[in-house]
Amino acid sequence: MTDWKFDVPVTGSKLLPPDPRYVEALSSQGYGFEVAVTDLVDNSIDAGANDVVIHFLRDGDQLVSLLVVDDGRGMDEDALDIAMTVGGRREYAPDALGMFGTGLKSASLSHAKAVTVVSTTKRTRTVGRRWLMEHARSGFRCDIVDPSYAQSLIDRYDNKRPIQWQGTIVRWDGVKDFPKHGGGGQTDRYLQRTINKLGLHLGLYLHRFLARDDFNITIAVEDVRTGTVYLDFGVEPLDPFGYPVTGKADYPRRFSAAVPGLGEGLTLDAHIWPPKSTLDEYRAVGTVIDRQGFYFYRNNRLVQAGGWNNLRQPEQHLSLARVAVDLPSVPSDMFRLTVKKAGVETSPDFVTAVEKACDTEGLAFTRYLAEADATYREARKRSGTVRKPVIGPGKGVAPEVRATIEEELPLLPYEEPIAVLWQKLDSDTFFDLDRENRVIVLNQHYRRAILGGRVGSLNDAPILKSLMYLMLHQVFEKEYSGSREKDNLQLWQSVLVSAARSELDRVTDNDG
Structure with a gap:
């Protein structure tokens, strides 16, 4: 049987400088x-x-x-x-x-x-x-x-x-x-x-x-x-914890996680944002999925904005939960900062420590997550309407529009988003639906008219694309369309083609 050793025997060493490439x-x-x-x-x-x-x-x-x-x-x-x-x-x-x-x-x-x-x-x-x-x-x-x-x-x-x-x-x-x-x-x-x-x-x-x-x-x-x-x-500071009023009484709360070698442990400052905030401090961090989770600081510099680091999967109901963590000044195998300072890799020991974390009153960190979840759900109930989960928007829809839709509508998990893109279609068609690839296709022929002669980009025409998404997302959420839905699609097609041709005539007249 081979004798495996941690130390590999060597016979010497040689210098291998890096290639200029x-x-x-x-x-x-x-x-x-x-x-x-x-x-x-x-x-x-x-x-x-x-x-x-x-x-x-x-x-x-x-x-x-x-x-x-x-x-x-x-x-x-x-x-x-x-x-x-x-x-x-x-x-x-x-x-x-x-x-x-x-x-x-x-x-x-x-x-x-x-x-x-x-x-x-x-x-x-x-x-x-x-x-x-x-x-x-x-x-x-x-x-x-x-x-x-x-x-x-x-x-x-x-x-x-x-x-x-x-x-x-x-x-x-x-x-x-x-x-x-x-x-x-x-x-x-x-x-x-x-x-x-x-x-x-x-x-x-x-x-x-x-x-x-x-x-x-x-x-x-x-x-x-x-x-x-x-x-x-x-440049103005954007404090990701800079809300005017807390989303829930008794928060923020400070939790302590026992970390080997740190003595006093790791401090977790847990916050619950007020629901439906429109502040840049809340919205500056991606989508509702991106902005929840841990905000790691190293020497007062934010190095990770959001993410649960394998503690749990992100979900919409936790979009108000943010936890500030100042990384220890002493080196630790528990944390590894990326070279770009745009993320922190944590060891499994970190997850274990956070799961066992408590505040000075004995409240468990897991209870904090439950209360952040409940705060979000209660705000939805108070609005008087329980909105059905939808497939979210994707490529072609401006990021700020996607963020608002994801804030307002619960998303169906693990679903490929719906793109809204321009492609060549017959002139008697304003839009088409690619169900298999989840794309709302807009007719490239009318793009210049819609944009008023401006040069287009991937996320152009945000108002039109938002309306098309709101009109058509349900089509992708059903296995098939009934006769009434098909009739509605034909109605919208006819009206939009007529409107687009009228817009195109106006642009042509202006060019003349």
Whole structure:
């Protein structure tokens, strides 16, 4: 019988440096745009910054660069070399947000072909380094930025905002997410959509910092040719526990979970939101399924917003339940933070500890879940109407519309959602139903008329698509349609084709 041993015998070791193509893997970790920018702001916070400006630069209709500028301590040449080294190690303060030494590089190269970092301190000259993706692939060669250019970039923000005596600028060029052609208002629409999402993300994940009087994040857009500033506004904190009145008396309640090695245990601050809230603090986190569960913080930085981490399955009746958990400062095998700081992996011991958690009065954490569930159900009963569960909306319906529908209607679990998409159909048909693939198909022929001549997108025509979903979702929830339903479908088809043709004639006349 083979003698299995934990320690494998070895005869020596050899150095195996990473292949330069490792950089491609580093830049392919699935960083979302908002997550990547927030990672850069984390570095600014670690540097003691009071003001951070996220600066979109455009040249007319074309977006050219994105810069993150801060008034933190800055870096000298040695510190900048470490910061630009893949996996570069430095001593992190106990309350630092950085961990792995890869965030700046992986976040930046996930979204840009080049990342330039320029920094200055009160006692050292301005220095700069640049990573070009093509240079990184060919041997980890990092460019040294010309000192005069580095100083000119610092001077651009000196005595302006935010840099005065010290600070750092991270510049992205060749940003993959920027529109390739900015004409026809495409750049303006991109900026409006992107800045709104970025502001919400920063406001949520950094809300504890933004609530301080001495820390600010500004998002600005400037035309480099004319110097015109299009946007310049401060990011507001979005506290996911910032409700005006609790959803249930005696909440929030603090529970304690016994965790090996932590001594005092893990604190769980359990909240119940008031039903049917329209506040951004409640709605900023995805759907009703996404926003329930644990909100993990590490050094006051939110690193996971919602999710039950294998404690239980999410369900609509728990949409008011949110639990704040500050991760322990000492390392623990129970928690593992993802490199992107966008989620926490927990061990089975965490689930066991939470299931046994109690507050100081002996109330079990499982009782909290039951009371959050009951609060949601009671609010539904008070509305006077018990709504039947439905198949939810999916692709093609704007996320904010999906969130509202999911808030108002109970969803049938484990059902593929109903998409609403444009496709080619005969001109005498306004819509068609693909039951097998759960798609409401709208006639591409009438799209331009419906949109008033505007360029379409996946989630366009939100009013029309919402009405079509509300009219037709029941068709997908039944095995077959009776004669009355078929007659209704034909009626709607005829009226909508007539209306769409009328709209198309009006657009054509206007073009003429």
